[in-house]
Amino acid sequence: MKYKSNKGFTHGQPDKIGVLVTNLGTPEAPTKQALRPYLKEFLSDPRVVEVPKAIWWFVLNGIILNFRPKRSAEAYSTVWTEEGSPLMAITKAQASAIAERCKAQYGDDVIVDFAMRYGKPAIGDTIESMLEKGVRKLVVLPLYPQYAAATTATVCDEVYRVLMGMRWQPSLQIIPHYESEPLYIKALSNSLHLKISKLSWKPDLVLASYHGIPQKYFDKGDPYHCYCHKTSRLLSEEFKSIEIKTSFQSRFGPEAWLKPYTDKTLENLPREGKKNILVICPGFSSDCVETLEEISIQGKESFLLSGGKNFDVVPCLNDNDDHINLLEKLTREAL
Numbered sequence: 001m002k003y004k005s006n007k008g009f010t011h012g013q014p015d016k017i018g019v020l021v022t023n024l025g026t027p028e029a030p031t032k033q034a035l036r037p038y039l040k041e042f043l044s045d046p047r048v049v050e051v052p053k054a055i056w057w058f059v060l061n062g063i064i065l066n067f068r069p070k071r072s073a074e075a076y077s078t079v080w081t082e083e084g085s086p087l088m089a090i091t092k093a094q095a096s097a098i099a100e101r102c103k104a105q106y107g108d109d110v111i112v113d114f115a116m117r118y119g120k121p122a123i124g125d126t127i128e129s130m131l132e133k134g135v136r137k138l139v140v141l142p143l144y145p146q147y148a149a150a151t152t153a154t155v156c157d158e159v160y161r162v163l164m165g166m167r168w169q170p171s172l173q174i175i176p177h178y179e180s181e182p183l184y185i186k187a188l189s190n191s192l193h194l195k196i197s198k199l200s201w202k203p204d205l206v207l208a209s210y211h212g213i214p215q216k217y218f219d220k221g222d223p224y225h226c227y228c229h230k231t232s233r234l235l236s237e238e239f240k241s242i243e244i245k246t247s248f249q250s251r252f253g254p255e256a257w258l259k260p261y262t263d264k265t266l267e268n269l270p271r272e273g274k275k276n277i278l279v280i281c282p283g284f285s286s287d288c289v290e291t292l293e294e295i296s297i298q299g300k301e302s303f304l305l306s307g308g309k310n311f312d313v314v315p316c317l318n319d320n321d322d323h324i325n326l327l328e329k330l331t332r333e334a335l
Contacts, residue, residue, distance in 0.1 A: 017110045018135035018170070019102065019331055020126060021095040022155050023143045023286060025118035026085035030076035035069035042118045047154045050217070072289075079292040090286035091116075091143070093319040094327065101328045102335075110335065111135055117155050124162040131170065138170040139334040141327065143285035145184060146231060147177035148213055148224035173334050179227040180234055183329055187322035188231075188282055189238040195278065195314045196242075203278040203310075205243050207265065208232045209295060210283040212248035212257040225258055231282050242278075249281075249299075250290055266299050270307035277303060280314040285323070287316045 027038040043049055043060055051059070076085070083089040091114050099112035111133055115126035127138065140159055144151040156174055163169045178184050192206065210228045218225045232246040249262035269277055279299065281291045291313065300311045317323035 013134045014109075015136040016108070016134040017106075017137045017139065017335060018130040019098065019110060019112040019335075020123070020130065020138060020140045021091065021098065021112065021114040021143065022123065022140060023087060023091045023114070023116055024151070024288075025116035026087045026288070027076060027119060030073050030080045032069045032073045035072045035076070036065055038119050039069060039072065040065055045118075045150075045154055047157065048150045050214075075289050075293045078297060079289055086292060087286050087288040088116075090318050094143070094286070094324070097319050097324045098327055098331055101324070102331065105332075106335070117158060123155070123158045127159070127162050131166075136170050138172050139331065140172070140174045141331060141334075142175070144283070145177060145285065146179045146210070146224055146227035146283055149217065149222050150213055152176060175330050175334055177227065178326070178330060179231045181326060181330070183322070183326040185231070185234045185238050187317050187320075187326055188235050188280065190322055191314050191317060191320070192239050192278075192280060195312065199278075199312060201276050201310045203242055204274040204276045205245055205269065205278075206239075207262070207269075207277055207279045208235065208244050208246050209249045209262040209279055209281050210246065211290060212251050212261070215256040215258060218258060228283060235282065249294060262295070262299065263302060266303040266308075267306045269303065275307065275309040277308060277311050278314065279312070281316060284316050286318055291316055
């Protein structure tokens with residue numbers, strides 16, 4: 001293996017600590033052309049899709065990449081802003097807020113940057129940039145509150161792959177998950193209270209919708225399902241005024257995923273007498289196509305067509321003060 005040199009390093013350069021904030025990723029534009037390479041990178045990850053490689057290569061390249069980019073581009077186009085992808089803009093704002101907090105406390109000794117697991121800015125490019133600035137200890141903060149192999153672990157995989165090609169590796173610490181961190185639960189509870197205070201109606205139910213994973217991943221030992229229910233339980237204990245129900249969204253393909261499914265739940269709730277629904281998405285640290293389009297547009301339409309009366313969505317924690325306080329605490333403890 002040919003190892004990369006530490007370009008830009010000079011002897012006597014003071015050692016710095018780097019904080020790398022990571023999120024899932026986003027296409028560069030809401031177009032079919034931009035979605036195809038993004039989806040190919042994402043769906044080629046063996047942790048995301050656990051299917052024999054030869055079979056999946058044919059399915060992905062022969063079928064999915066010929067049809068899904070167009071549908072995905074249509075979804076992204078409904079949420080795209082002047083700043084581009086909401087997830088990109090919010091993740092950048094989160095990293096900037098953490099950087100401001102760290103600079104106030106540690107001066108120039110700590111460098112904060114962000115990267116995407118899929119798409120740009122790439123994890124490898126950002127790590128190389130940080131090392132050139134003198135980073136000798138690297139703290140990685142994946143913005144996934146509930147650990148899953150298809151999210152947190154694949155960030156770890158990519159960081160390890162990058163470091164495998166380094167001649168001089170930094171020390172490494174990864175913040176794994178924070179599904180039960182009190183500041184996280186309090187931030188979710190505060191966001192619920194704030195949203196309800198602005199409604200002209202009272203919710204019959206709060207639906208906590210998390211991104212799903214295939215059921216077989218859970219059966220093989222992935223703890224994600226348990227962590228999601230733990231977050232919902234702790235949130236229910238903190239926010240006691242309205243019932244909270246857990247569901248799972250964004251399933252893909254014909255196999256069974258974690259249940260209950262969010263889309264089916266929204267269709268059934270009006271028949272159960274729950275016609276005023278507020279949805280919160282605790283597993284998403286930033287608003288993105290899954291919250292802004294799948295829930296706020298598709299989910300709302302499905303619920304109302306099924307007989308629902310009132311529907312609204314709590315914004316993700318994004319870069320609000322409660323969330324930045326949490327992320328600062330996680331970062332400070334790792335430093």
